[in-house]
Amino acid sequence: MKILVAIFLLSQFCFNQQTVDNVVYYSEFGAVGDGVTDDFDAIIATHAHANENGKKVRANSGATYYIGKDSKTAIIQTDVDWADARFIIDDSEVTVENRNRHVFNLTSKLPSEQITSVKTLAKNQEKIDLLLDYNSFIVVIDNTTMRYIRYGLNQNSGSAQTDVFVVDTKGNVDMQAPIIWDYNNISSMTAYPIDTEMLTIKGGHFTTIANQAESRYTYYSRGINISRSNVVVDGITHAVTGELAHGAPYGGFISISNCTEVTVQNSVFSGRMTYNTIGNANLPVSMGSYDITVNRSTNVTFINCTQLNDINDRKFWGIFASNYSKNITFDNVVFSRFDAHMGVANTTIKNSVLGHQGINIIGSGLFLIENTEVRGNNFINLRNDYGSTWEGEVIIKNCKFVPRNGARGDAVLFGGSNSGMHNFGYTCYMPKKITIDGLVIDDSNHPENYAGPKIFANFNSEYTNADFEQKYPYIITEEIIVKNTTINSDKSLIISNNSFMFSNVVVKKL
Numbered sequence: 145m146k147i148l149v150a151i152f153l154l155s156q157f158c159f160n161q162q163t164v165d166n167v168v169y170y171s172e173f174g175a176v177g178d179g180v181t182d183d184f185d186a187i188i189a190t191h192a193h194a195n196e197n198g199k200k201v202r203a204n205s206g207a208t209y210y211i212g213k214d215s216k217t218a219i220i221q222t223d224v225d226w227a228d229a230r231f232i233i234d235d236s237e238v239t240v241e242n243r244n245r246h247v248f249n250l251t252s253k254l255p256s257e258q259i260t261s262v263k264t265l266a267k268n269q270e271k272i273d274l275l276l277d278y279n280s281f282i283v284v285i286d287n288t289t290m291r292y293i294r295y296g297l298n299q300n301s302g303s304a305q306t307d308v309f310v311v312d313t314k315g316n317v318d319m320q321a322p323i324i325w326d327y328n329n330i331s332s333m334t335a336y337p338i339d340t341e342m343l344t345i346k347g348g349h350f351t352t353i354a355n356q357a358e359s360r361y362t363y364y365s366r367g368i369n370i371s372r373s374n375v376v377v378d379g380i381t382h383a384v385t386g387e388l389a390h391g392a393p394y395g396g397f398i399s400i401s402n403c404t405e406v407t408v409q410n411s412v413f414s415g416r417m418t419y420n421t422i423g424n425a426n427l428p429v430s431m432g433s434y435d436i437t438v439n440r441s442t443n444v445t446f447i448n449c450t451q452l453n454d455i456n457d458r459k460f461w462g463i464f465a466s467n468y469s470k471n472i473t474f475d476n477v478v479f480s481r482f483d484a485h486m487g488v489a490n491t492t493i494k495n496s497v498l499g500h501q502g503i504n505i506i507g508s509g510l511f512l513i514e515n516t517e518v519r520g521n522n523f524i525n526l527r528n529d530y531g532s533t534w535e536g537e538v539i540i541k542n543c544k545f546v547p548r549n550g551a552r553g554d555a556v557l558f559g560g561s562n563s564g565m566h567n568f569g570y571t572c573y574m575p576k577k578i579t580i581d582g583l584v585i586d587d588s589n590h591p592e593n594y595a596g597p598k599i600f601a602n603f604n605s606e607y608t609n610a611d612f613e614q615k616y617p618y619i620i621t622e623e624i625i626v627k628n629t630t631i632n633s634d635k636s637l638i639i640s641n642n643s644f645m646f647s648n649v650v651v652k653k654l
Contacts, residue, residue, distance in 0.1 A: 168199045170209065177207025179232060184211045184247075188218045195221040195253075203229030203348065210234065215242035220250045221372075226348025226380075235355040235366055236386055243355070243362065243392070246369035246399065250345070254278060254337035265307075265327035274315035278337035281373055281404045282309050283440055287331040291569040292486040296529045297423040302569050303486060304331070306468050308440050310338070310404055321404075321442040321470040324489055324508060336402055338373040346378040350397070354384055357392040359419040361431065367397035373404045381412040382435060383452055391419055396437030396465075400444055408436075409447040415460030415480050430461070438466040450478040455499025456519060456549045462501035470509075481520075486530070500549060508535040511575075515542045519549040522559030522601070531572035531618075532560030532603065538575040542582035555587040555597035562603055564614025573619040574603075582628040587635070596635030599624060599651075602642040609644060620649060627654035 168190055171177065175186035187209060194201045200223045203209070208230040233247055257280075262272055265284060283306070290302030305325050310318040317323065345368075355364055370377070382397045394416055400406050416433035423429035435451070438444050451463055455478060462481025466472060470489040474482060474496050481501035482493060490509035493516050502520020505511060506527050511534065513524075523545045526532035540557075547555045557580075562572055578599075585597050600621075606612055629637060637653075640646050 166199055167202050168194050169202055169204055171204050175209060177204055177209055179208035179210055181210060182212040183209040184214060184216055188216055191218045191220055195219060198222065203227055208232065211247055213237050213240045215245050217245050217249050220248055221253055223343060224345040229348055231348060231350045233350060233366055234353045235364060236353045243364040243366065246365045246367060248368045250343060250370045250372045250375055252337060252339050252372040254339065257335045259333040259335055262333055263330060265323055267324060267326050268322050270317055270319060272311060272315040272317065274311065276313045276335060279312045280335040280337050282311055282335055283402060284327060284333045285331050286327050286329050288329050292530055293567060293569045294529050295566045297425045297427050297429040298529065299424050308442055308468055310442060338404060342374045342376060343372060344376045344378060349381045351383045351385055353386040355392050356388055359390045359421050360392060361421065362392045363395040364392055365395055365399065367399060370400045370406055371402050375406045377408040377411060379410045382414055384414045384416060387417040391417065393419060393431045393433035396434045398436045400441050401439045404442045407445045407447065408449060411449050412452055413463055414452045415463050418459060418461045432465060433461045434463060434465045436464045438469050438472060440468045442470040445473040446477050447475045451480065455480040458500050506530045506533050510536055511538045513540050513543055517544040519546045521548055523557040526558060526560030528561040531568035532562045533572040534575045535573040536575060537577045539579045540583055544584040546586045550589055552589045552591055555585055556601045557599050559601045560603055562618040564604060564616055564618050567616055571619065574621040576622050578621060578624045580626045580629065584630045586632050588632040590633050596638050597631060598638045598640050600640040600646055602640060604645060607645045608642065620646065622650065624649060624651045625654065626651065
């Protein structure tokens with residue numbers, strides 16, 4: 145009996161020792177955690193050891209880690225538990241060595257691969273002549289074709305045609321995120337292997353002491369970059385302090401790029417101060433500054449996330465932005481804004497609240513908004529700087545619209561404009577079909593002579609008769625289905641003040 149007990153105790157000791165040995169703490173590599181000593185070298189060394197030896201990283205309970213101005217990055221390739229630890233990222237000194245360096249970078253150990261055997265691609269192509277060692281996330285670029293030729297105060301000459309999608313080892317394309325452009329000339333094609341195991345980072349309260357730089361488009365990174373597929377971020381809080389009347393914008397405390405299957409949940413973020421500068425048209429312009437950005441990624445989900453400051457406070461810029469991404473989901477999110485700059489394909493927003501900057505989109509596919517309250521100027525703003533284009537369908541189901549957070553004004557569901565005279569690098573579309581099934585419009589604080597809420601803004605004030613000719617035609621919505629609406633003003637829903645432009649739209653009120 146004594147021998148059996150001894151064997152059991154020995155096995156328990158070995159198990160517990162193995163468990164302890166599989167975790168490494170920042171203090172083991174010299175981190176002080178007093179909030180004053182710069183612990184960044186110790187943090188970097190801890191993660192380097194963990195990466196090499198397959199260990200998890202855990203912050204010391206109650207510690208506060210100070211991260212200074214040095215141009216360094218901690219590479220994360222194993223699970224991390226920051227628990228109740230605090231991190232101070234100090235950007236207040238003008239001499240931050242490299243504003244483009246992320247503090248943490250979640251990366252894969254699997255190397256990316258340049259694909260040179262594929263010469264062309266077609267929109268919605270289902271299979272590529274390609275054999276890979278891993279299911280992969282693909283980024284393809286055509287430098288000879290310009291898209292998203294921006295119009296307005298931040299006008300530019302466009303960006304190279306870019307697409308992202310997922311393929312399996314035999315080249316089969318995941319059609320949940322299809323190829324959206326034709327490629328007759330491929331400048332580069334990169335395969336990023338998709339890790340099969342999930343990487344999780346959780347906990348931690350981060351505070352950024354904001355930069356005090358000149359207000360120009362010199363974006364700061366200085367946060368957490370995720371460039372590895374299959375990641376969960378759980379329970380992170382990010383606060384911002386020290387913002388002045390001037391400063392450079394931020395490109396995202398959480399930045400997600402070149403990957404798929406990322407979930408951010410149970411986390412809290414901060415809106416950033418709005419600063420002004422001179423845009424490309426040599427006129428004053430407000431600069432976007434973000435706490436979350438999603439670029440060149442697919443299947444990115446935010447669940448149970450909110451922001452520390454007021455989502456309706458207009459001195460803070462919208463918290464979220466995306467480019468070249470597909471299948472983004474908000475579920476139980478309270479943010480000041482959802483925004484798709486250079487295109488999103490397929491988006492779901494449900495059980496959420498969007499604040500003063502509302503929903504701003506261009507892109508394609510299905511945009512589903514369900515059980516969500518929007519408090520922006522429009523329920524959906526089709527961004528006019530990129531042609532107010534959505535090539536696909538919009539479904540609004542069981543939602544509420546409070547224009548301008550209840551301030552007096554008109555109520556317009558779809559905002560935007562397109563003169564038909566600017567080449568954006570693609571044909572521009574309004575949603576082909578719009579379904580509104582269950583919508584409360586709180587337009588009780590309306591102006592005098594208010595005729596009622598409008599489905600569309602006046603997208604082109606020149607397009608009022610058949611004589612108007614568009615140099616670059618804007619394809620108008622074909623069908624709108626409306627049912628189960630409640631309008632607090634007791635007015636009727638109007639298609640637009642520009643009745644001629646939308647005269648051929650079929651509206652079915654059920």
